[in-house]
Amino acid sequence: MRLATTLTPMTDENLQLAAQCGVTDLVARCPGDSLESLRLLQQRAERFGLKLAVIEGSLPIERIKLGDDDGADVAELQRLVRNMGELGIEILCYNFMAGTDWVRTQLDAPERGGAKVTAFRLADVQAAVSLTDDHGAQAVDQREVLAADLWRRLEQLLEQLLPVAERAGVLLAMHPDDPPLPQLLGKARIMYSVEAFERLVRLAPSRHNGICFCQGTFAEMGVDIPDAIGRLGPHIHYVHCRDVRGVATDFVETFHDNGPTDMVAAMRAYRDVGYTGPLRPDHVPQYIGEEDGEPGYTMLGRLFAYGYLRGLIDSTARRG
Numbered sequence: 001m002r003l004a005t006t007l008t009p010m011t012d013e014n015l016q017l018a019a020q021c022g023v024t025d026l027v028a029r030c031p032g033d034s035l036e037s038l039r040l041l042q043q044r045a046e047r048f049g050l051k052l053a054v055i056e057g058s059l060p061i062e063r064i065k066l067g068d069d070d071g072a073d074v075a076e077l078q079r080l081v082r083n084m085g086e087l088g089i090e091i092l093c094y095n096f097m098a099g100t101d102w103v104r105t106q107l108d109a110p111e112r113g114g115a116k117v118t119a120f121r122l123a124d125v126q127a128a129v130s131l132t133d134d135h136g137a138q139a140v141d142q143r144e145v146l147a148a149d150l151w152r153r154l155e156q157l158l159e160q161l162l163p164v165a166e167r168a169g170v171l172l173a174m175h176p177d178d179p180p181l182p183q184l185l186g187k188a189r190i191m192y193s194v195e196a197f198e199r200l201v202r203l204a205p206s207r208h209n210g211i212c213f214c215q216g217t218f219a220e221m222g223v224d225i226p227d228a229i230g231r232l233g234p235h236i237h238y239v240h241c242r243d244v245r246g247v248a249t250d251f252v253e254t255f256h257d258n259g260p261t262d263m264v265a266a267m268r269a270y271r272d273v274g275y276t277g278p279l280r281p282d283h284v285p286q287y288i289g290e291e292d293g294e295p296g297y298t299m300l301g302r303l304f305a306y307g308y309l310r311g312l313i314d315s316t317a318r319r320g
Contacts (some may be wrong), residue, residue, distance in 0.1 A: 001238075001270060003306065004053060004278035008297040015048040017299065021306040025053040025278040027093075031100055033060075035081040035086065042087055053278050054173075054238060055084060056093035056212075062311040064157055065098035066217030067149060074157065078164045085168025091238050091278070092165070093212045095175040096154055098128040098145045099187050107295040108286075109252045115285035118295050122181050122249040127183065131295070146168050147188035151203075154190070158204040165208045173212040173237040174200055179248045180221045192248075193221060194228050201235045210235045215241035215266060220251055225261050226269035233273025241266075241309060244302035253283055253296070256308045267312040279313070 007014045012079070018026075026045040042052040059149055060076045063069040082090060095101075105128050109119040120128075158172075165172050177184075177222040180192035190196055213236045214299035218228050243259025244251040256263065270279070284301030286293055293299075 001150055001276060002278045003310055003313065004280035005302065006026065006280060008294050011261065014299055019048045019050060021303060022310050023306060024051060026050040027054040027056050027280055028052060028059040030055050030080060031214045033076045035083045038083050038087055038089065042089065046313065052089055053093040054093055055089060059094055061094055064153060066151065066287060067098055067153055072137055074160050077161055081161065081164050081168050081170050088252065090172045091152055091173055093173045093175055093238055096150060096191055097189060097259055098150060099143060099178050100177065100185065103128045103184060104131065111285050112255055112258055115287055117253040117285045118283060119252040120228055125185060145187040149191050150188060150190045155203055158209060162209055171208050171237040173210050174212050175212040175231065176217040179218045180217055185230065190259050194231055197232055210237040212238045212240060214240040216253065216283060217243050219244050219261050220248045221238050222247055225266045229266065229269035229273060231273065236275055237277055239247065239270065239279040240282035241279055256281065256305050263312055267316045269316065271316055279309065281309055
């Protein structure tokens with residue numbers, strides 16, 4: 001497994017800190033669909049000894065989910081994938097949450113030592129905050145969305161994008177809905193269970209049609225994490241690692257070492273299915289002095305997570 005990270009903000013200092021902590025792979029938001037914009041991002045990563053491995057976030061996909069695309073956004077995604085292939089950027093991570101992104105009802109729940117984490121409580125959902133790709137709060141789209149329409153639009157997207165990804169050598173990785181509920185704020189959601197991901201890979205059988213295993217979101221589903229990794233293992237292209245305490249309708253995020261999931265067993269499960277791709281810490285607590293940072297994406301907590309995950313990776317490696 002390769003230790004990966006997203007960086008917010010992606011400053012030279014944070015790039016250097018990540019490299020110093022043993023991170024090898026960089027995850028970046030889409031800088032546009034031009035080859036040159038991707039090349040510049042890749043070259044910047046390489047100056048710090050990092051490999052640009054994943055594009056995730058800021059994708060031209062929202063109109064596709066809502067059925068409003070006239071073909072321009074699909075064409076832009078196709079160009080992006082072709083450019084990624086030309087530069088050897090291997091994974092495109094996307095989600096199919098229409099009208100929202102990951103949703104929380106509290107951004108400053110207390111964790112260990114007074115650190116702040118995000119939380120979700122369905123009873124408070126009318127005050128929900130949808131976190132955008134740049135992790136700033138945004139208003140939630142009010143249109144109704146039906147599950148059948150989402151599945152149909154997803155199938156159409158895969159029909160148009162998957163052949164391009166196969167030719168380019170790029171892996172598509174679907175992120176689960178967060179929180180994983182069949183409906184939220186009047187909108188259906190479709191990627192909220194292990195069974196939904198099994199349906200996804202049946203929908204378009206291809207090595208390039210795969211999964212971003214967001215461990216925290218699967219924990220929100222209440223599933224046994226090692227078992228879910230075993231079921232989905234051949235299709236996992238990318239891993240987000242975090243933990244939560246609670247269930248999909250009422251949960252709080254935790255430090256990586258302070259939640260109920262057996263993290264050692266999870267890491268062994270990735271080993272058992274032969275996973276060797278990028279694994280990044282996902283949302284992290286805000287430490288003292290970082291109260292004005294982006295919820296879940298401040299840097300001090302990320303440094304702690306790098307060390308914890310590196311320890312898990314190394315301690316579960318098969319030797320001899």
